[in-house]
Amino acid sequence: MQKSMIDFIFNTDCGLCEKIKSSERYKKVSKEGYEVYIKLKESLNEEQKAELDKFADLTLEEQCEAEETYFKAGMKAGLRIAVECLIE
Numbered sequence: 001m002q003k004s005m006i007d008f009i010f011n012t013d014c015g016l017c018e019k020i021k022s023s024e025r026y027k028k029v030s031k032e033g034y035e036v037y038i039k040l041k042e043s044l045n046e047e048q049k050a051e052l053d054k055f056a057d058l059t060l061e062e063q064c065e066a067e068e069t070y071f072k073a074g075m076k077a078g079l080r081i082a083v084e085c086l087i088e
Contacts, residue, residue, distance in 0.1 A: 037056065041053075
């Protein structure tokens with residue numbers, strides 16, 4: 001059971017993500033970051049590689065949590081603005 005309508009919108013595959021275009025800056029930074037990750041990983045021993053992968057996984061999980069929080073806050077702010085416009 002979903003906690004809220006905002007959770008439902010965020011967690012449902014409604015095609016919204018496919019409509020969002022990544023900026024050129026995002027693509028550039030993402031590519032550069034991956035290249036640095038691969039270069040660094042190639043220079044490490046197996047134990048260090050495992051730690052780097054764990055760090056990368058935790059960083060990705062942290063980003064996902066932040067995106068969900070920002071999405072919910074943005075939805076709430078947008079709805080508050082819409083309600084304010086309707087009551088005036």
